[in-house]
Amino acid sequence: MPRAANTSPQTRSLLGALAADPQSWRHGYELSKLTGLKSGTLYPLLMRLEAQGMLASRWGAPLGPGRPPRHLYRLTRAGLALARERERAPHAAGLAGTLAEIPA
Amino acid sequence: MSSSLRRRWAVRLARCAASLLPADRTSWGEAMRSEVEHIDDHRAALRWAAGALAAAIAERAGALLNTRMAGGALAFFAFAQALSMFLAPVSIVAYRLRWLRIDEFLGGRFPGGHYQRFIALMNATPDWEVALWTAVGLLYLVLAWRLLRNRRGAFVLFAGGLLLAYAVACAGWMDRQLNPALAEIYRHTFTFSQANLRRDDLLPAAAQVLPLLMAGALWWREKRAVRPAA
Numbered sequence: 001m002p003r004a005a006n007t008s009p010q011t012r013s014l015l016g017a018l019a020a021d022p023q024s025w026r027h028g029y030e031l032s033k034l035t036g037l038k039s040g041t042l043y044p045l046l047m048r049l050e051a052q053g054m055l056a057s058r059w060g061a062p063l064g065p066g067r068p069p070r071h072l073y074r075l076t077r078a079g080l081a082l083a084r085e086r087e088r089a090p091h092a093a094g095l096a097g098t099l100a101e102i103p104a
Numbered sequence: 105m106s107s108s109l110r111r112r113w114a115v116r117l118a119r120c121a122a123s124l125l126p127a128d129r130t131s132w133g134e135a136m137r138s139e140v141e142h143i144d145d146h147r148a149a150l151r152w153a154a155g156a157l158a159a160a161i162a163e164r165a166g167a168l169l170n171t172r173m174a175g176g177a178l179a180f181f182a183f184a185q186a187l188s189m190f191l192a193p194v195s196i197v198a199y200r201l202r203w204l205r206i207d208e209f210l211g212g213r214f215p216g217g218h219y220q221r222f223i224a225l226m227n228a229t230p231d232w233e234v235a236l237w238t239a240v241g242l243l244y245l246v247l248a249w250r251l252l253r254n255r256r257g258a259f260v261l262f263a264g265g266l267l268l269a270y271a272v273a274c275a276g277w278m279d280r281q282l283n284p285a286l287a288e289i290y291r292h293t294f295t296f297s298q299a300n301l302r303r304d305d306l307l308p309a310a311a312q313v314l315p316l317l318m319a320g321a322l323w324w325r326e327k328r329a330v331r332p333a334a
Contacts, residue, residue: 028139029152039136039155044162047132057131063142070142071135 006049010037012086014045018055018075019083025058025072046073054079110146117153121160126167133160166328169321172254178325179251181318182244182262188311189241189269193234195219196226225293228286230279236272240265256329259322266315 006015017034018026026034032042049055053076060070075083118140122133136156143149168174191210198206199219211219219226243265251258280287296303 027142028135029143032152039139039152040158040162041155043132043136043156043159047129047163057135066141068134068138068141070138071131 006052006054006082006086010035010041011045011049013037014042014049015075015079015083015086018073019080019087022075022080025060025074027060027070027072031073049079054082107146110150114140114143114146114149114153117150117157121153121157124157124160124164126164129163136160162324162328166324169325170329174321174325175251175254178258178318178321179248181314182248182251185265185315185318186241186244186248189237189244192229193238193241195222196229196234199223199226222293224289228289233272233276233279236268236275240269240272243268256326259319259326262315262319262322266319269315 006012013035014031014037017031020034028039028042028046031037031046032039035042037045046055046057050057050073055073056076056079057071057073060072062069115137118137121136122130125133136153136159140149140153140156143152169178195207195210198204198210204219207219211222243261247258247261247265250261280290
């Protein structure tokens with residue numbers, strides 16, 4: 001049985017870090033430090049959340065010569081709602097998602 | 105490794121990661137490359153780039169496995185697995201019903217080369233074993249159909265079929281341990297006067313490894329499919 005989306009501890013940790021200050025745009029390395037997630041875990045999560053419409057991304061302003069613009073992230077309104085939901089009842093959300101995915 | 109070398113490798117790996125990502129993820133490749141440029145610690149930059157490369161490889165593999173062509177290839181393999189599961193039950197049932205033309209045709213596909221080699225074994229094989237191998241074959245047929253229709257749940261079906269196949273093989277082995285006459289028939293059937301690399305080594309190894317590779321591919325395919333938020 002496939003597990004429910006966005007219920008893994010890594011995803012919850014990432015959602016929590018982004019939801020802590022939902023107005024700020026954060027870059028990948030900063031999110032890695034905040035959550036302890038390595039880039040190999042972080043990028044797939046960011047990509048998946050963006051594909052689901054939970055994450056907004058944009059390019060920051062160039063910081064000087066030899067420093068390309070950085071990719072920045074923050075939660076969308078839907079992403080923030082999901083983060084709040086996961087914060088409130090992470091296990092219940094996981095169970096509900098799992099039950100919802102059982103084919104009739 | 106010197107600092108400058110670490111930095112050079114970090115840049116190379118990030119570039120490689122960017123080139124590996126599927127076309128619809130180009131901006132993510134650029135994000136990985138630019139992030140490396142902003143990490144001042146060379147060792148941390150190298151670790152970051154290596155992780156990004158692993159993520160890019162996983163994304164690429166997931167994207168490849170989710171194409172229609174990959175789905176078709178997996179369905180073909182599931183169909184081939186189903187046929188291999190049906191081979192013994194169909195031979196046994198055909199022999200018991202005396203439809204010997206079917207056995208003559210299928211006998212050439214067995215490692216012995218002729219169905220007469222298997223007569224004693226076909227007589228001795230219990231009905232429950234025939235029924236269970238048929239059930240595994242049917243499971244694989246359903247799996248092939250679901251893969252062709254791009255339906256989810258393929259991994260669970262295949263894993264279920266694989267576990268059932270292992271369980272039937274184990275039950276058959278235990279049956280032979282408890283029944284020396286059956287064990288002797290089995291041993292005699294599968295003892296050959298001359299060694300054959302394909303029959304004795306390659307085919308048994310492939311029969312063990314390919315299903316595990318298939319299970320890995322199906323698991324990865326479902327893990328990497330974009331799912332709606334819960």
